[in-house]
Amino acid sequence: MYGMVNRALKALLCEQFSESTWQEIRTKAGIEEDDFASMKAYDDSITYELAGAASEVLDTPIDDLLRTFGNYWIKFAGESSYAMVLDQAGETVGEILAGLDEMHTRLSLAFPELRAPSFQVVSDDGDTIMLRYESFRPALVPFVCGLIEGLATRVGVKVDVRLVRPKSEDSPSDLLSIKVSSL
Amino acid sequence: MSQSASALLDFASPFHVCCDREWKVASVGPSMAEHLGLDPVGLCLSDILEFTRPKLSHLNGLNKLAGQLILLKLKGTGLDLRGQWADMPWPGLDSGEAGRVLLCSPWITSEEQWRETGLKLRQLGPQDCSGEYLLLLAAAREQALDVARLADLATIRESRLEKLVQRMREGLLLIDSDGRIESANPAACQLLGFEANIIAGSSLDNLFSALPRQDDASGDLEWRVKQKGGDSFKARGSRYSIRTRQGKTEALLFRDVSEEERALQMRRTFLSMVSHELRTPLTAIMAPLGMSLSGHLGKLGPKVRDVLEIATRNADRLHQLVDDVIDLERLESNALPMNPLKFKSSELTQKLLDGLGSVASDAQVALDFEDEAFSLVADQGRILQVLTNLVGNAIRHSPKESSVHLRMLQRDSYARCEVTDEGPGIPAELRSRIFDRFFQVSSGTEQPTGGTGLGLAISRLIVAQHGGRIAVEEGPGGCGSTFWLEIPLAGQ
Numbered sequence: 001m002y003g004m005v006n007r008a009l010k011a012l013l014c015e016q017f018s019e020s021t022w023q024e025i026r027t028k029a030g031i032e033e034d035d036f037a038s039m040k041a042y043d044d045s046i047t048y049e050l051a052g053a054a055s056e057v058l059d060t061p062i063d064d065l066l067r068t069f070g071n072y073w074i075k076f077a078g079e080s081s082y083a084m085v086l087d088q089a090g091e092t093v094g095e096i097l098a099g100l101d102e103m104h105t106r107l108s109l110a111f112p113e114l115r116a117p118s119f120q121v122v123s124d125d126g127d128t129i130m131l132r133y134e135s136f137r138p139a140l141v142p143f144v145c146g147l148i149e150g151l152a153t154r155v156g157v158k159v160d161v162r163l164v165r166p167k168s169e170d171s172p173s174d175l176l177s178i179k180v181s182s183l
Numbered sequence: 184m185s186q187s188a189s190a191l192l193d194f195a196s197p198f199h200v201c202c203d204r205e206w207k208v209a210s211v212g213p214s215m216a217e218h219l220g221l222d223p224v225g226l227c228l229s230d231i232l233e234f235t236r237p238k239l240s241h242l243n244g245l246n247k248l249a250g251q252l253i254l255l256k257l258k259g260t261g262l263d264l265r266g267q268w269a270d271m272p273w274p275g276l277d278s279g280e281a282g283r284v285l286l287c288s289p290w291i292t293s294e295e296q297w298r299e300t301g302l303k304l305r306q307l308g309p310q311d312c313s314g315e316y317l318l319l320l321a322a323a324r325e326q327a328l329d330v331a332r333l334a335d336l337a338t339i340r341e342s343r344l345e346k347l348v349q350r351m352r353e354g355l356l357l358i359d360s361d362g363r364i365e366s367a368n369p370a371a372c373q374l375l376g377f378e379a380n381i382i383a384g385s386s387l388d389n390l391f392s393a394l395p396r397q398d399d400a401s402g403d404l405e406w407r408v409k410q411k412g413g414d415s416f417k418a419r420g421s422r423y424s425i426r427t428r429q430g431k432t433e434a435l436l437f438r439d440v441s442e443e444e445r446a447l448q449m450r451r452t453f454l455s456m457v458s459h460e461l462r463t464p465l466t467a468i469m470a471p472l473g474m475s476l477s478g479h480l481g482k483l484g485p486k487v488r489d490v491l492e493i494a495t496r497n498a499d500r501l502h503q504l505v506d507d508v509i510d511l512e513r514l515e516s517n518a519l520p521m522n523p524l525k526f527k528s529s530e531l532t533q534k535l536l537d538g539l540g541s542v543a544s545d546a547q548v549a550l551d552f553e554d555e556a557f558s559l560v561a562d563q564g565r566i567l568q569v570l571t572n573l574v575g576n577a578i579r580h581s582p583k584e585s586s587v588h589l590r591m592l593q594r595d596s597y598a599r600c601e602v603t604d605e606g607p608g609i610p611a612e613l614r615s616r617i618f619d620r621f622f623q624v625s626s627g628t629e630q631p632t633g634g635t636g637l638g639l640a641i642s643r644l645i646v647a648q649h650g651g652r653i654a655v656e657e658g659p660g661g662c663g664s665t666f667w668l669e670i671p672l673a674g675q
Contacts, residue, residue, distance in 0.1 A: 080321075
């Protein structure tokens with residue numbers, strides 16, 4: 001994953017806990033880097049190790065932590081140089097989700113080592129969006145749920161995101177239901 | 184490119200170059216044009232830019248560098264630039280074909296200017312500003328922020344290190360590949376008595392003469408170091424290979440140990456003197472104790488006998504300690520010459536059995552000796568002293584009903600002796616200190632073993648004087664300890 005993801009995780013932990021908590025987590029995870037370059041690709045294992053260690057140190061279930069991180073990721077990206085990219089991505093949660101694959105294709109021009117997941121809006125009746133999420137990376141559904149919640153906050157609505165059908169041998173994608181309501 | 188998009192690009196990245204599929208320049212940013220002082224349109228990209236890192240033999244190599252930081256020079260100006268390349272499908276190029284764009288530093292890093300870019304973007308509308316263009320600007324900005332942030336961090340780290348180097352009490356020299364001193368910290372200048380600018384460029388060999396290494400577990404090196412004015416001092420330290428921005432170099436860390444050595448010598452002399460002084464009265468105490476216990480001075484009641492036996496045991500222990508201290512001092516000052524003679528390994532095993540058989544039997548520990556029966560040249564008495572110490576220690580630390588194994592092995596040109604016990608073992612972190620004088624491993628459950636704490640230090644010196652080595656490792660299967668020593672078969 002690109003260093004920006006790890007920077008976001010560090011920022012979340014420092015902001016919501018403390019710099020010393022981050023150092024404890026980093027040490028527990030056995031990660032030498034204390035800072036990450038946004039535009040440099042790092043091994044996925046670094047992010048997984050950090051998230052795992054954070055879950056242990058903070059005594060928080062990993063799924064809860066990933067969901068919080070997903071939510072925070074949108075805030076972090078929204079304060080970065082990519083804020084304008086997010087601004088242009090759409091005005092509703094459905095629009096943004098429907099354009100995510102295209103956005104990732106564009107991002108791959110700037111991030112050649114990007115191995116982005118795929119999002120496909122199956123249906124959107126204005127109240128409920130059915131979304132297929134497919135990634136070769138395991139265990140990140142809670143992160144995606146948090147990310148969608150973060151997007152909703154950014155466009156001024158509330159969402160209830162649920163995993164309807166996890167991926168299986170028959171289906172390579174997770175199916176999520178997103179119920180949209182006003183704040 | 185449409186005029187409005189071009190205006191935005193000029194604003195957001197004044198050092199940009201747009202070119203066509205044939206690497207011919209289509210347009211450049213205003214700052215780029217100003218520095219070049221010529222109209223570059225139609226020139227090849229390589230006519231105006233030199234790619235310094237990575238070096239490119241052909242411009243097609245750029246195609247693999249999307250998203251990476253590229254270092255460039257603007258030809259004819261010597262201006263250094265950082266660049267970010269993207270093969271982007273720019274709409275509106277004259278040819279109607281897809282174009283390429285190279286953004287060059289300085290990039291927008293201030294929040295204010297970045298927000299201004301956003302406002303211009305919104306004014307222009309989506310038809311003029313593709314998402315790709317925006318992304319490239321954002322990526323360039325993130326990269327510029329990365330570089331600035333990481334450079335700040337590196338500067339902070341360097342400044343902390345610099346302070347440490349300036350304030351440390353040890354001398355630190357940086358040595359180039361020709362063995363010349365590149366730089367010296369204040370402590371090094373003070374120790375050597377020269378100003379830093381005078382030391383720089385001096386040959387290290389003119390100032391530092393390596394001394395033969397003592398058998399020292401720390402791995403430190405020792406030198407005789409010349410000072411300004413012709414005086415010299417003994418120094419101890421290390422040499423490291425390090426990487427700096429200028430490439431590979433060597434660092435030499437040293438400290439003056441003259442005072443340490445003087446203090447150590449005084450301690451040794453004092454200890455030796457006290458030990459010698461203790462020996463005479465101790466002998467005078469032990470002789471009547473022995474006579475009393477043997478009944479030569481009359482029959483003893485059980486209580487008196489008990490008290491005398493305790494006194495004798497403690498006098499024996501004190502005697503052993505005094506002997507050990509004297510041995511150690513003589514070994515360390517090379518005043519205990521070895522007397523190497525040829526003998527058979529079986530003589531050692533027999534003497535060990537004779538000397539320690541009853542001790543083992545009292546401790547209910549079995550002795551298991553394996554001897555490959557070979558000859559060697561060594562000081563038999565001193566090697567026996569080492570093995571007696573090792574086997575004696577093994578017995579003392581062994582649980583009842585266990586065994587101590589001694590293996591006498593012949594290996595090419597040296598003899599190897601291994602003593603293995605089934606005791607509690609020695610924690611890995613303590614093994615390197617076990618041969619230090621007065622160092623003893625204690626465990627909460629173990630009873631005091633009665634050793635002087637000098638036996639292994641003496642053993643190490645005896646083995647070193649034979650040109651050999653001694654060490655300890657974990658016993659087989661992670662149980663107990665194995666002490667081993669190796670000495671040349673033919674003697675030193």
